[in-house]
Amino acid sequence: MIRSTDSLAIVCPGRDTMGAKVLKPLTAVDPTTVGDFRLVGRLGHGAMGVVYLGYRSTRPVAVKVVRPQLAEDEYFRRRFAQELEAIRRVGGFHTAALVDADPHAAVPWIATQYINAPSLFDLLEQHGSVSELGAWWLAAGLADALMHVHSVHLLHRDLKPANVLVAVDGVRVIDFGISHVSGRTGLTTASAALGTLSYMAPEQAADSRKASEAADVYSLGATIVHAATGHVPFYAHLVAQRTLDTPPDLTGLPPGLLDLVSHTLAYEAEDRPTVQMVLEEAMERLLQFGVSTSAHVYPPLPQAFLAEMLERQATPLDAPPTAEPALVPEPDAEPEWHGAAVEPDPVRPPADKPDPEPARWAARWRSRIEDRRGDYGG
Known part of the structure; x- marks a missing residue:
């Protein structure tokens, strides 16, 4: 298990x-x-x-x-x-x-x-799914993060909503405890499938040594399904259940996401897009939605998400201690925990109108992607 x-x-x-x-x-x-x-x-x-x-x-x-x-x-x-x-x-x-x-x-x-910042899993559990626009915003952030991870010759191998923190200035991917340096062997075996089955590529479930950039793309797609539908794409409890070509549960998935999801969740690794391709598609879709280019507007997420993110951001932390902290008895039980880190810059309310110069935004993103192709093997 x-x-x-x-x-x-x-x-x-x-x-x-x-x-x-x-x-x-x-x-x-x-x-x-x-x-x-x-x-x-x-x-x-x-x-x-x-x-x-x-x-x-x-x-x-x-x-x-x-x-x-x-x-x-x-x-x-x-x-x-x-x-x-x-x-x-x-x-x-x-x-x-x-x-x-x-x-x-x-x-x-x-x-x-x-x-x-709260995790995407917590936000989904408490407030339900995101819109198609919100899913594209998450896909862009996760793809950009994975491009960077892969550029330094690392694999994540356990991307899922619990390992994604959502802040007003973007997402953070956490938990590299089972990360793997590309090409390195010795710390995983075929009998030890590392990761979370509901989001895991079938080849990785069959053999941890088969984890690859394509497997991370699979997990990205599975994470987007959970975000856009409110439920996991696979209900797997045994490794054998994820080694089969089982279709994902896409109930409630917005039609506009079907093409992205079907390709990222392709059974054969070679049939999946690269993270760069996912980023390009996500940015094109955001452009079509007229999302503002300003870094000082709220992300296109449900109001309940934003309220919790802002309240968490505004929650004051305890000041540095000047004396030994008080000791209390160990509680009987605590919930499982998944991630955390730095308070983002203050933000302004979202603009009422879309960016008046979307073409300039698109050109800037395309230029950025072109400049980075060499770094990411594109």
Whole structure:
């Protein structure tokens, strides 16, 4: 059985209702310092570690500390080192930037930028699906992120709504705990399918070594289906269910997305488009919808999404501690956590009219894509 919590989350925001605080008090068993960072509370925890909010200066960071029992596992340390390499190589534009780390400590840890934004999964669970326009906006952001990931010779291998943070200035792709350096072998086997079955390409489910850029495209398409319909495209519980050529459940999918989805979810990897092709198509569609080119307008997402994103952004964080934080008993249970990081710049309300010069926007995007073709192998 594959569990999504078996991967290493980079940073972890809480699955709280809108307006609820995402920070939990430290418990009696939690450290109060890690490296040079003072810890002020818990952001969440998963199967492989606990994530804390910490300060070394006035800027908050998410500090992930692995569980002590896992620190003695050599295989785990190798995976942890691989995650650190992935964070460092991807950088901070599309994800949470690396601040500091010590993979060789008695208990390894990573400190990353704190992004105060909800996950796409949480937004979908609480408020339902997005419109066709919203799905194209998400597709453009995810494709742009994957283009960058692939350009540094990495694969994500577990793209899904829970690993996508949605901020007013764009999406962030998180959780590179099972990321894979293209061409490298030794950390995965055919008997260990890493990822989440409902969003996983069939060849990756059959053999983790078959993960590829095309498999990430498949996961992008599956994520768009969930966003546009409110449900997963596949209801798989066993690996064998995802190795078959099973048609996805597209109930409720807007007709305008059918061509994109059918191609990204093609059973054969060679029949899928590249992420660059997905980005070009998404930007053309946004242009047709007349989406403004201004970086200071809200994304075309449901009002309930925007309200939660803005309320999360406006939620004040605890100030850097001046004394040891209070200790409280360990709670009986906490929900699963998936991601987090930095507060975006303030935004202005959306413009009432579409961009009066869409042709200039299209030309700029086409020029940008042309300039990057060499970087992405296009």
